[in-house]
Amino acid sequence: MRFFIAHLATETNTFAAAPTGLGDFEEIGIFHGDASRRDPEGAGAFLRYLRDLVEGEGGEVVESLCTLAQPGGRTVRHVYEALRDEILADLRAALPVDAVQLLLHGAMAAEGIDDCEGDLAAAIRAVVGPGVPIGLELDLHCHFTEQMRGAADVIVAFKEYPHIDTDARGEELYRILKDAALGKVRPVTAVFDCRMVGLWHTTREPMQGFVRRMQAVEREPGVLSVSLGHGFPWGDVPEAGAKLWVVTDNDPALAQAMARQLGREFWALRERIGASVCGIDEALDAAFESGFGAAEPKGPAVLADVADNPGGGAAGDSTFILRRLVERRVANSAVGAIWDLGAVHICKAAGVGAQLDLRIGGKCGPASGLPVDLRVTVRAIVPNHSQSALGTRERLGDCAWVEAAGGLHILLCSVRTQTYGLDAFTGAGISLVDKAIVVVKSTQHFHAEFAPIARKVLYVSTPGAMSFGFAAIPYRLRSLAYWPRVPDPHGAQQI
Structure with a gap:
């Protein structure tokens, strides 16, 4: 054969x-x-x-x-x-x-x-x-x-x-x-x-x-x-x-x-199977309802930045959640992987241990938000980094781990890709099980590896490139006779 x-x-x-x-x-x-x-x-x-x-x-x-x-x-x-x-x-x-x-x-x-x-x-x-x-x-x-x-x-x-x-x-x-x-x-x-x-x-x-x-x-x-x-x-x-x-x-x-x-x-099943998404502040509030900080925490709350998923065509550099973590002074968190070639280059040039003012994300247009300026310490540089990805390996390119005030750990990558595996973070030296919050640039593929360590998984909607308002997606080529835009697109047709 x-x-x-x-x-x-x-x-x-x-x-x-x-x-x-x-x-x-x-x-x-x-x-x-x-x-x-x-x-x-x-x-x-x-x-x-x-x-x-x-x-x-x-x-x-x-x-x-x-x-x-x-x-x-x-x-x-x-x-x-x-x-x-x-x-x-x-x-x-x-x-x-x-x-x-x-x-x-x-x-x-x-x-x-x-x-x-x-x-x-x-x-x-x-x-x-x-x-x-x-x-x-x-x-x-x-x-x-x-x-x-x-x-x-x-x-x-x-x-x-x-x-x-x-x-x-x-x-x-x-x-x-x-x-x-x-x-x-x-x-x-x-x-x-x-x-x-x-x-x-x-x-x-x-x-x-x-x-x-x-x-x-x-x-x-x-x-x-x-x-x-x-x-x-x-x-x-x-x-x-x-x-x-x-x-x-x-x-x-x-x-x-x-x-x-x-x-x-x-x-x-249509009314029961949709993804449940929430706003940034709602997600951050919910993340702490389970009582992280008690004597024996049960892992991080994992927040999926669903609208900025490179696996759906988004840039992977939006800053909406990152900005709120900073504004709300959320301690002990990790975010990644943010696609930012310039920031990675600056960190590589500065070297591990350097302290510098770094402009992060917000590079690719309105859906990326505005850059976030942070004083950071370069904790690690990982050449040609990769992650596990549903049974394969996915390249992240040269990566930098930087830490800002309050234990805010950020993974920066030079190859645009969504976050699949725990080793995207851990392979760069960032521990996860001890974090209060971990934010991943992914819609769902992260779930296979992150859900087992998470005390809670939350899907977070932002003004990113992937709108979850399915009824209002501005289609021009496909028929607009679909649910949820139309309550019953099958009409009189026997289904």
Whole structure:
């Protein structure tokens, strides 16, 4: 069995001002057929996993491009087309192949191309013809499109947020593709448009239960896979939004019935599954309600700066929470990672132990707030720092740990990325379990590692780049007939 594999991904925030260019992919790494061997714990982690899986069963792997970029604005068109065309050239050179398996995002848009994944899949189909099964593994925050469905045989999305099941979904897709290539199954897909926009964490009920419900349906005869694509709220493309799809073994009626049934069940949960966010002062007040400072504190209150998540296309340098920590004289806290190349450079030049006046954050526009000026001591400089990130390693670049009055500890990074792992802080020398408050630049992926040490987790809304007022997002391309903008976007349609 000869599998052609590749990994190309970025999540496009169409409201972000800065485009995603070649340098954004280069910052994480562009690997030409060797990521699984050259960077097996980083960008190539999934392709390494898939290679081991296929070769472990006696199959052969032809590995193509592997690259990804931090979420940002639309990808520069010629950059996307060059990456696409490299995959196609590798595929032509690899023919014949028995199956094609790709790890993509599902919400990548380029200048003039709203659906990069669908465009890539259609081009691959043109190369391999109708008889070779094509499988796409997508991020949970994907936009499921008809072009994708028309070109691919099987599409599988992550079920968990944070995305702790990338490998499990990859193996699921591999099994289906292998069986399809051997003629054991014939996948067919039906989709239900939930007509919903939002952000739904699977770390609590009732979303935990809905994930279990999808998994239970997958155990029913004839059902191969069930996916819920949550959609990416800040991606303004025509087919955006939450969609549920079911893949069956050559049973379109079963696929349609189950997609409709599960879609209706998800729709019925809409009032109960949204992320609970609060303002900065409300969060700071709540953080101390649990009594930190008692004889035996139970870890920090973790505040997620959800509107300034680089993983959703934000800059990662907003200062709204930092400013309130200073103004309220909150003691014994940590904040990070704030993207500020200039501040990192100044700290590196000054050296560990230096005391200086430092201007922090607020560099990238109104959504970043105003810079905060602090007298700080440089506690550590960490060259080429990285953090654990849901089973891989994520670069933070050169980092600086600075401390301001009152035990305010700030982690500054030079590579824009969200905070995933505890070692983003601890790897730079900043302890966390003894802190009263820890602020992370993340929306949800932090939860896997930070929740176990936290006495409380709070999601904090600020005037950042990612608005959680989903009913008022200024879409131009997608239909405005969605919940919560419209109470019942399904109208008279039977759901």
